[in-house]
Amino acid sequence: MLYEVVILSTKRIVIVGGGAAGLALASKLGRKWGGSDVVDVCLIDKSPIHIWKPKLHEVAVGVIDQSIEGLLYRDHGLKNGYRYIRGEIEQCDPDTKSIQLATVYNDDGELLLAPRQINYDILVLALGGVSNSFNTLGADEHCIFLDNLENANLFHHKLLDALLQLNETQERVSIGIVGAGATGVELAAELHHVIESVKEYGYLNIAKHHLEVHLIEASSKILPQLPERVSARAQAVLDKIGIRLHIGVQVKEVTHEGFITQDGDVIKAGLKVWAAGVKGPKAFENFTKLPITSRNQIEVDTCMRVKGHQDIYALGDCALLMQDSGRPVPPRAQAAAQMADTLFGNIVNRLQDKPEKAFIYKDYGSLVSLSRFSAVGNLMGNLRSGDFFVEGHIARLMYISLYQRHLASLYGWFSAVVYRIAQKLLKWQRPKLKLH
Structure with a gap:
């Protein structure tokens, strides 16, 4: 009814x-x-x-x-x-x-x-x-798609379970991410930030070498939609912190054990994320x-x-x-x-019975956060003079400003600033990581 x-x-x-x-x-x-x-x-x-x-x-x-x-x-x-x-x-x-x-x-x-x-x-x-699995066999069954809050929480709970087990067994945790766009790259960097931080919360037997993150990208570079310089700099940061990059690799099938590539190789992963395509x-x-x-x-x-x-x-x-x-x-x-x-x-x-206006997209560039390690991006990509490459603290501040602009669209600028200050004060008295 x-x-x-x-x-x-x-x-x-x-x-x-x-x-x-x-x-x-x-x-x-x-x-x-x-x-x-x-x-x-x-x-x-x-x-x-x-x-x-x-x-x-x-x-x-x-x-x-x-x-x-x-x-x-x-x-x-x-x-x-x-x-x-x-x-x-x-x-x-x-x-x-x-x-x-x-x-x-x-x-x-x-x-x-x-x-x-x-x-x-x-x-x-x-x-x-x-995310678009492109009908890859086993992807829907075995992968987590970080498209909504429910799936983000699901990944979080599985990660906590893996860390708890790792602290007792010291066996490596392997995480595989398909798609090296912004979501995949940012997730890989944050995972290494977390593994370096959990020791403060009693996970005394965990070290960064216990985490193995595989980032799999079918294109010839990570961040394929962004300029070459941004991609190269992001790749250098990921290499430095130990992310295992599989560039130009297509996934043919996903199983409980991991990813099977078009060449027949197997990339083992206990936790599997699909972040490719839209x-x-x-x-x-x-x-x-x-x-x-x-x-x-x-x-x-x-x-x-x-x-x-x-x-x-x-x-x-x-x-x-x-x-x-x-x-x-x-x-x-x-x-x-x-x-x-x-x-x-x-x-x-x-x-008001007035004519509607056509939408014109303006590309202001892109910014990618690499957790506490760095941030990279290009600005004002719609200008004829070309892109402006930014990285480090400046890029990080600009990345944060994007979130502030989002809040302003929801609350208005004054309320957004007050709201952001309140968030910071609340976080000051709470753990740096959510461990429940």
Whole structure:
């Protein structure tokens, strides 16, 4: 039986997905119209907590604690003028202008919420992207995909179990990561930071030589989407701290023991992570009435409207927006943030009967954190004068500033600064690593 959630407002804006793009958009719209009779803003996400996706690898290794860094949608919505509904979309019907949310169960498998139908006047799909296993045999069964908070916590618990066992047996812990993009590289560096820090917490028998991290990349270099100088410098840092790099290596199969390459070699790994490729969420496979690509992305026009549907928008990694150059907007956090800003302006214009503006992506460069060891990146990549290479403390400060900009989009600049100070004060009195 379906239960309808009634939304009593003139215009019902439903945003599905509380990632960087969806949450920023809901915050801006809520602060503009929250509490008014003009617009009702509703944010839907299957998790009650938001963690900025570029920080999921830090949750996975325990460098940050979600109880400090996490944002509760229900509380944030109360303070920023939008409503939060917990749920996971499973179908969209543009003919009736409604979406269906899946059944919700508790941890014991008991029914919490029956399927629900939610009507909309304007629908925004912002579900983000997930890693693409490219149908590699055994990948879905044996690998952890660091695409959401649930999987980051799963990796964290498995890592703690491995460390506890390692402290007693002194047998090596082997971790394999497929994909040497930003997530894979940053996770590898953080793992070596953690293994050097746990001795302070009573793991007296653990040393850095007990950890073996394999980083596997099919391309000819790590960070394949970034300039050669950034890639080379990051590789030098990873080499120095002992990461085992397998460059130009394709994985044919994943087993319980590890990874089988195209050449038939076996890279043994107890903990296995898949961080390669990007595609849209699995739910989009059911969206038969929308233009879905072979990679589960939704085709949108330059104003982020889903092609053929005036009342549905999509943004972020789940959307395929082709630029004038013939290339799609890249799946990056900065692109999602820019899309949210543009779509906010377009929805405001739409409700005021003004023309919408085309989205223009501006590449401000990329930064990669290598834990406490370093940070590297290139800035202002859209300028004709070329890229500016940065590393070390300057790059680290710039990387931190990206997170501050994300917080500002959620809270406003003043509240974001206060919030960040509060986070720092809380962390000052708590362990440097989350060991539970």
